[in-house]
Amino acid sequence: MARTAALAIALVLGPALAAAAEPPAARQAELLHLLEQDCGSCHGLTRKGGLGPPLLPADLDGKDVAIIALVILEGVHGTPMPPWKSELSDEDAVWLAARLKQGDVP
Ligand code: HEC
Structure with a gap:
């Protein structure tokens, strides 16, 4: 059920998320720090x-x-994976997702 809902949301948000622009360089540095410190804790x-x-x-292949x-934005309900949408914009989340997928992270 949760998965179906997530997919339904993805179908609606997908094109908008895919079209998001890159965050500015200073924000990218903050995101990489968050990835190491916050995401890295789990x-x-x-x-x-x-x-x-x-x-x-x-x-992630x-x-x-x-x-x-x-x-990343919504978390996974019923698991420790928290939602990050209060801290991350769509643009931030798409950028992080793309970096993770490419392994392009220091
Ligand atoms: C408190 C622990 C915790 C923190 C902090 C956390 N995660 Fe997670 N994350 C999880 C758990 C547990 C799962 C697996 C959820 C499940 O069972 O589906 C998960 C799943 C994911 C997935 C899905 C992986 C897949 O193969 O489908 C992604 C992507 C992800 N997290 C990214 C992040 C990012 C990026 C951050 C930081 C912004 C983050 N997580 C912070 C615990 C955490």
């Missing part, structure tokens, strides 16, 4: 997993950037 400093699953490119961004 997904591991080097994103190899911990309480949360690993977030390396191989793990086959998952759309828009779907990954949606998970």
Whole structure:
């Protein structure tokens, strides 16, 4: 049910998320810091997993950037994965999702 709802939202938000512009350089640095400090506390400093699953490119292969961004924004209800939409814009989430997928993270 939660998955169906998430997919329905993705279908609506997908095109909007995909069209989001890149955040400015200063914001990108903040996002990378958040990824290491906050996301890293569950997904591991080097994103190899911990309480949360690993977030390396191989793990995200086959998952759309828009779907990954949606998970980041909305969280996964009933699991420790929190929603980040109060801290991250759509643009931030799409940028992070794309970086994670490409493994383009320091
Ligand atoms: C409190 C722990 C916690 C924090 C902090 C956290 N996550 Fe998660 N995350 C999880 C858990 C647990 C799951 C698995 C949820 C499930 O069972 O589907 C998850 C799932 C995910 C997924 C889906 C992975 C997949 O293969 O489908 C992504 C993407 C993700 N998190 C990204 C992030 C990002 C980016 C951040 C930081 C902005 C973050 N998470 C912070 C615990 C966390």
